Amino acid sequence: MTERILIVEDEKSIARVLELELKFEGYETAVALTGSEALIHFREQDWDLVLLDLMLPEIHGLDVLKRIRASDAKLPVILLTAKNDVKDKVAGLDLGANDYVTKPFEIEELLARIRANLRVKNPVDDNLHRFEELTLNESTREVVRAGRQIELTPREFDLLLYLMRHPKQVLGREQLLNAVWGYDYYGDTNVIDVYIRYLRKKIDFGEDATYLQTVRGVGYVLKEQPHEAQA
Known part of the structure; x- marks a missing residue:
């Protein structure tokens, strides 16, 4: 901010x-x-x-x-x-x-x-990540957007954490899968799409702007965008 x-x-x-x-x-x-x-x-x-x-x-x-x-x-x-x-x-x-x-x-x-x-x-806290109005605390595993507490599952939290560590960077599905699920995961990469939908419902629903954007054919990016402009 x-x-x-x-x-x-x-x-x-x-x-x-x-x-x-x-x-x-x-x-x-x-x-x-x-x-x-x-x-x-x-x-x-x-x-x-x-x-x-x-x-x-x-x-x-x-x-x-x-x-x-x-x-x-x-x-x-x-x-x-x-x-x-x-x-x-x-x-x-x-x-x-x-x-x-x-x-x-x-x-x-x-x-x-x-x-x-x-x-x-405002001392730097390596465990605290901010993107616009969204805050994620690794230590307490708390996620807050504009004062609203957001409850995430462990996997949702880990996926959001990785995205917040790489804001405004386009991240491919394989990259997200390896970072969050691990290199030994042999399931379908569509699991990323499913969890992004879960995160969107919890983080972007009812807000004026979305933070989780789709880059068609590539993956996802954490970037602020008005609702009507969402890909």
């Missing part, structure tokens, strides 16, 4: 540059020009990280930080501070800010700090 960053900066030119750079890097963004706007955005939407200028109109950045921390202790917050505001930097870190960048800053340094803080917030 795309990570979402709230930019809180009252200088419109800086806010615009940050917005363009972050969108170019693939993040979703929103801009707040005042402390009040920042708190409205924070309360109304979920964010993965906040870039917070301290010298804001209406509500000071440190007060915005206090209110964020009062309801979310883990959301990464990077302060944007003036060069000589040592007291504000210290106060911000004491209030729970994760990091700070001094203006004027190099955009590459800021992007690196954003990536570092997002890694801490």
Whole structure:
């Protein structure tokens, strides 16, 4: 899923540059020009990280930080501070800010700090696989799509796991058969078609988009596609 960053900066030119750079890097963004706007955005939407200028109109950045921390202790917050505001930097870190960048800053340094803080917030879990709104946990053998718990048989789970390990790759029936059923399986390769139908009923039924697509004459691919366009 795309990570979402709230930019809180009252200088419109800086806010615009940050917005363009972050969108170019693939993040979703929103801009707040005042402390009040920042708190409205924070309360109304979920964010993965906040870039917070301290010298804001209406509500000071440190007060915005206090209110964020009062309801979310883990959301990464990077302060944007003036060069000589040592007291504000210290106060911000004491209030729970994760990091700070001094203006004027190099955009590459800021992007690196954003990536570092997002890694801490979302550590890589090799047992957790995600594709769009679909999540599969190898450890707990739980499968969830858009908050909906999906119950799978052991074989269905193993087939979906292999597909999720190779998203957007066209996988042939023989390849799927060997990976999931084993090289010593001597049954009909049509068993793949049967189990794909089982998975579709459980994963794609009633959804706006399907994830399990047929590539005629070849096999299957895990790829998002509107229902009406399904092969």
